[in-house]
């Protein structure tokens with residue numbers, strides 16, 4: 001097959017570019033475990049309100065300093081409404097929905113996951129800067145979708161955090 | 172391969188019609204003949220353009236609402252209903268009918284005739300009936316589930332049944348094209364498929380691969396669920412089948428636009444197609460790589476292993492390759508035209524191009540826009556970077572550049588070329604037609620680029636209001652949403668111009684001898700024999716193997732997990 005010389009150059013260029021992108025992605029995901037939330041755990045959506053974990057959503061600070069945040073996303077609220085986490089510690093978010101799909105996006109960070117009824121979404125993130133962040137639902141869930149929001153407060157590392165608290169908030 | 176249609180074959184005219192006309196002039200006869208020959212195409216284009224007009228009218232209201240500009244009738248219910256209708260009418264109805272019209276046209280011209288034309292008509296009315304059913308379900312307010320209809324949001328059953336009938340109609344179209352192709356091949360052994368028809372057969376194959384996934388979701392899950400025959404469906408399983416369909420869907424939109432870029436535009440501006448061979452390679456690569464990529468729409472979903480998401484990332488990047496080759500081939504074809512028109516120097520050829528011609532301007536601007544959109548697409552597909560943009564306003568900025576411009580503007584541009592040839596009338600209101608593509612481009616740059624920016628700032632897509640109850644974070648994007656609303660207004664004016672030109676041409680366009688349909692001739696001449704890249708059967712088999720490799724394990728794994736379905740919800 002005859003291919004024009006310039007077009008050959010172009011095709012090689014395109015190939016190099018694509019391979020370059022892919023190499024960067026694969027290296028990042030293998031060496032630094034950079035990957036999107038892909039947790040494999042299911043839960044019966046009908047039991048979310050009685051489930052020992054999701055009936056009492058809140059923040060737990062473990063003895064080793066790591067943090068778990070359990071969030072229940074439901075039409076049109078994230079519980080807890082205000083989430084307080086310490087700065088600079090790995091925070092594991094665990095969430096599910098008793099009704100439809102929701103999105104959980106902490107504006108200005110890399111936290112962005114789909115919350116699916118029947119499944120548990122889990123991902124880990126560390127917040128390096130203290131301050132207040134807006135949480136929005138970014139998956140259409142009904143007529144008040146644009147009102148579904150929450151607040152995340154990252155408390156400065158200096159603030160004396162109790163070694164283990166459970167801050168539950170129920171409707 | 173210039174498929175000139177002279178319009179002088181009078182045998183289609185029956186005696187009765189002739190008798191009814193008092194001394195029809197040769198011009199009238201030529202025009203009537205032409206129209207009779209392409210009635211099917213005309214009907215499909217008509218429905219497409221009607222859907223486009225409705226969808227565009229809703230869009231301007233949406234873009235104002237997102238900017239919190241108060242309008243009469245503005246309400247949450249209206250907003251989400253309108254976004255559902257806009258998405259369905261433009262992304263599904265407009266595109267599918269236009270592609271069916273274009274497919275029938277290019278197959279009829281390339282293969283000389285259409286087989287099974289009765290089936291084509293039956294499919295047309297099935298699709299019209301189905302689309303109307305879905306539109307009614309949306310307008311009644313019972314089905315505000317958006318055009319992606321993710322369960323557990325549950326629409327009225329007629330929404331799903333209508334959509335299914337639209338797809339069934341499109342399968343009839345596929346059957347007609349494939350049958351015509353097979354019959355032609357038998358009669359012309361070893362002859363390479365005429366390129367325009369070759370491209371449309373490619374779209375048909377992609378569409379069949381794509382819609383197989385949709386059928387499993389809608390027929391196997393959503394219809395029985397909405398009728399109450401089953402209680403629950405699994406949202407991740409449904410999304411997986413949906414995106415099996417959803418990504419090749421975008422190539423079903425794009426390939427016909429490429430067909431216009433490769434085979435119609437170069438000839439129209441007095442140039443040649445730069446490479447016939449590579450064009451065929453490009454089409455085959457789309458068949459291979461457009462389907463096994465769906466997980467790049469589900470990066471942030473639970474229930475699918477990250478390794479499989481990574482694999483789909485690789486295939487997603489592979490499918491960028493044919494588009495990059497297209498960028499070269501089309502630019503080279505345009506440059507050739509510029510030089511044949513007397514352009515000199517490194518960039519002098521650009522000035523010789525017919526910038527006032529609406530088909531050329533549409534294609535050129537569609538290409539530029541697609542360049543920007545493709546760059547954004549590389550970011551969307553980038554596995555981890557996706558979390559920065561997933562479901563933000565960036566995404567809707569992205570697909571308004573791609574399907575909303577690369578495809579839609581090309582279709583508008585080629586309508587200016589097709590319509591005079593179908594009905595034997597000159598374009599009416601030419602200055603509006605000349606301006607229209609530029610207005611679209613301007614409006615879209617404003618609308619879509621601004622949405623990319625607010626998306627990066629974190630503004631979600633599909634929101635009635637961007638205020639978030641006065642949150643200071645949301646204040647940052649307030650002014651920008653107003654800017655994008657201005658883009659929406661410019662786009663609306665451009666759509667009106669398009670509709671005016673089409674209606675004007677139909678009603679008052681000057682009657683002319685219908686021009687012939689001519690297609691681009693490759694620089695290296697027509698290929699002599701059908702080669703490896705013409706072997707659709709072979710490539711389809713390879714594509715199926717790739718799909719099985721990409722999907723079999725993760726789908727089997729999903730089905731094998733202990734899962735709990737969801738009942739339906741109607742929070743609208």
Ligand code: HEM
Pocket residue numbers: 226227230231233234237254255257258261262265266317318319567570571574575576579618631632633634635658659660662663666
């Ligand atoms: C007439 C110019 C257009 C304007 C002003 C416009 C504006 C909009 C707006 C404001 C939205 C809602 C976005 C949101 O809330 O997230 C939207 C959604 C959408 N538009 Fe357009 N649009 C136009 C043309 C098109 C075209 C030509 C197409 C495709 C052929 C298209 C396809 C879509 C799709 C698929 C959606 C997504 C709906 C959803 O998120 O469920 N639009 N458009």
Ligand SMILES: [Cu+2]
Pocket residue numbers: 074075076101102103137138139140141145148
């Ligand atoms: Cu929500």
